[in-house]
Amino acid sequence: MTTSSLAGTRLYGIDSARGLALIGMMAVHILPSRDADESTSLAYLLASGRASALFAVVAGIGLALANGRQNPPHGTALRAARVGVLARVPILALIGLILGELDSGVAIILVNYALLFLLSTIGLGWSIRRLLWVAAIWVVVVPVASHFARTVLPETTFLQPNFTALLQPITLLRELLLTGYYPVIPWLGYIWTGLAVGRLDLTSSKVARRLALAGGALAIVSPVVSNLLVGNRLGDLPIQFFGVTPTDSVLYLAVATPHSATPLDLLHTIGTSLFVVGGALLIVRVLGWLAAVGAMTLSLYTIHVLALATRAGIEERPRLLVVHVLVAFVAGWIWAQFVGRGPLEQLLARTSARARAVASAAIPIADRLPP
Secondary structure: OOHHHHOOOOOHHHHHHHHHHHHHHHHHHHOOOEOOOOOEOHHHHHHOOHHHHHHHHHHHHHHHHHOOOOOOOOOHHHHHHHHHHHHHHHHHHHHHHHHHOOOOOOOOOHHHHHHHHHHHHHHOOOOHHHHHHHHHHHHHHHHHHHHHHHOOOOOOOOOOOOOHHHHOHHHHHHHHHHHOOOOHHHHHHHHHHHHHHHOOOOOOHHHHHHHHHHHHHHHHHHHHHHHHHHOOOOOOOOOOOOOOOOOOOHHHHHOOOOOOOOHHHHHHHHHHHHHHHHHHHHOHHHHHHHHHHHOOHHHHHHHHHHHHHOOOOOOOHHHHHHHHHHHHHHHHHHHHHHOOOOHHHHHHHHHHHHHHHHHHHHOOHHHHOOO
């Protein structure tokens, strides 16, 4: 694949990274967390916490690519871009609420994802420098603030976002933002990072190498620092938390355990995400077969959850994972060859485009003229 083709409408390396995130999430959803000898399974060692983080970072990259790429929008273009992103929010939330009603065994991420999109509009017009500064401060300060805020908040109930949960709006909002599986406020660090990366020249192999090297270094250093700070002072930590850590000791802020949303967990998973994105951009010729999956992750994620809700094949989990992955590849390839974007992706894209058009038409002509 040539550089010129990479510079086209879609960056296949980014699609490949998104496809890898989906496969990682499938593995965590289907395979057990522990092997027969009670050791942590390979799927959890590789993908727990990292696949969902990659999904969020790539979401930020996608927002940047769809809204100016290396040139952040400003003025009327920024207002139209924000309207286009906001138009996606109710659709993502609705799909998430519907999937949340199913007994799939999956902690549905889409309502959280919708809120991340909503809040991302704040930074759509920011420069790379500002995004990087905000991301760096965010992943350090916000988890600390969250830790102390949660000492006075009710304990999480792990309320699944669905239509029934809408009857408990305060509890639902609290768990979506701070105390649930995917706490949106700390997770905004992934979005700011992704937006910054999406503003880079991602067709440059030098940029891709730097992303991979910086991400790899961050991914390695973070757990080492955590181990030095924590050691065995907290006893045997679980193989993962469920969104947040306990608040009975400030030492929990130094763990890097998956799904803990601590500074070192966020830094580690940002590092692994940047490593995957940089690597995917560098070896896109090898990973190109993942691009079709990554181009329709929302549709395939929805199919994956619907299939899990049927409980079909759940007794043979390794075989079931193979089936889900094969279906994703075959469906993604066929759809890409004969249709293009996935059905839900088309819905989001068309809704966003129409919202942008309406917003642009509503802006006075004088405001749309260059200064």
